[in-house]
Amino acid sequence: MPSVSPSLAAAMTHAATAVTEALERLLPHSDFAERKLFDAMRFGALGGGKRLRPFLVLNSAQLFGVREDCALRAAASVECVHCYSLVHDDLPAMDNADLRRGKPTAHKQFDEATAILAGDALLTIAFEILADPRTHEDPKVRCNLVAALAKASGANGMVGGQMLDLIAETSELDIGAITRLQRMKTGELIAFSAEAGGILGKASPQHLSALRAYAHDLGLAFQIIDDLLDTEGTEEETGKSVGRDAKAGKATFVTILGLERARHQAELLSEQAIRHLNVFDGRAKNLEDVARFVVDRKG
């Protein structure tokens, strides 16, 4: 991890460890015949990853003094949605990927039907976790979380973005369409992650919109770097299949802007993301640092 400050590295490690422990506790076990489903859910959700979204939930929640056990439930819920989307996106009918985080994808490890069902169940449990009184004592806050997560991950958010991504394989999209695609496919859930801490902390509308704006820019910067890594990175560095977009002839930020301008654009977005945090008067140090880290990462 180049250019990652010691405090950011510690905060990222803490978020990743804590959310993995929370998922371990929250995901159900079974000794019955359908056990394979439960194993596949855990496989999909506990296989590592950067846990960027949980990091955003925890660190935005900290700004408002939210109890960490509550923030962790929201973080686990977002991660269930993120992981379900990876399990479904990797399916043969979608991206047909064999490798994810250096391991077989869920349908390779289990089978296609089990992967579909495990994704469905991960999505479902995300809402069960949020609606539980242990996530927040105020049911209105819980409803706000459920509604915002559903909007971010549904047809007008993540799922719509994945649909656009599939369409991008066969039709030419311009930079505007690609930006919209990524805003929906990854941006909305990342924005919800940063917003979730604010919802839990009953933040002011001004603070909530600053967090959303920050996360939208961060998400786009993150995606541009993802595209760069798909072009420049190795499977060893990134832990997943690379060069897939180029092979598929798919338009990305890199194919449209070129390597240099794409990197420059990511850096601009990262700086812009950090400026949105000015309303927090320097108290959002970890969120600022992660915006710098995202454009410097190698995997």
Add this chain to the structure above:
Amino acid sequence: MPSVSPSLAAAMTHAATAVTEALERLLPHSDFAERKLFDAMRFGALGGGKRLRPFLVLNSAQLFGVREDCALRAAASVECVHCYSLVHDDLPAMDNADLRRGKPTAHKQFDEATAILAGDALLTIAFEILADPRTHEDPKVRCNLVAALAKASGANGMVGGQMLDLIAETSELDIGAITRLQRMKTGELIAFSAEAGGILGKASPQHLSALRAYAHDLGLAFQIIDDLLDTEGTEEETGKSVGRDAKAGKATFVTILGLERARHQAELLSEQAIRHLNVFDGRAKNLEDVARFVVDRKG
């Protein structure tokens, strides 16, 4: 519809029409490139069907004087979950069905990727609908609905039941395992449907558990008759492929109990379901009637 009383027929028609109109309003449209996703969601949810679950929501809600516009939102939400499960269950990796309600299945009409995503989006919007203040003014009621729907449709409910159903194709299940399978696969969501009216109406625990018990027996009776129709019915009558279970060598209530005992069992369950409604002192006439109808239906 043999042996259906005029008042039940009217109530069923009303529920089916009203929930279809509600879904028309609640399901989003799009003019963007991802429009196919929105079309597939509507295709999956607006293609007809008996709308048994919405009927149960509306008629249980009536017992507690719940406003119909609120009950209809809950009914639409349950139907989104039911329809998503059909879209995913029909996929090639699952039941590989070409025909549903006399029409092509979603992956036949669109394509596999679109069907997977449309199912995901239907599941997601179900929770968005429930969390909205228009479903109920009290956020605690909305959270209770979200939590109960998630439990009924997740790994310990519907999705777990579908996993068991896939396992049943390759391993021999006894009558206990089949009962548990059906209780999870269809019973939990049917139970939630009857319970939802009670949750909306802040019913007493006694009334809630009577509704759940009623719906569990009803759901099992319904499933046994489904198995009978798969054996005895025609594609014309049922609007879907028949004889699939027998071809797959899959254990069902009919293969285990035989035709006659299976029908007798369904009738016993129907009577038992009606007895659970005694706590409502004859005010649950439609719910009683539908329990009789379910065992007499031909499709």
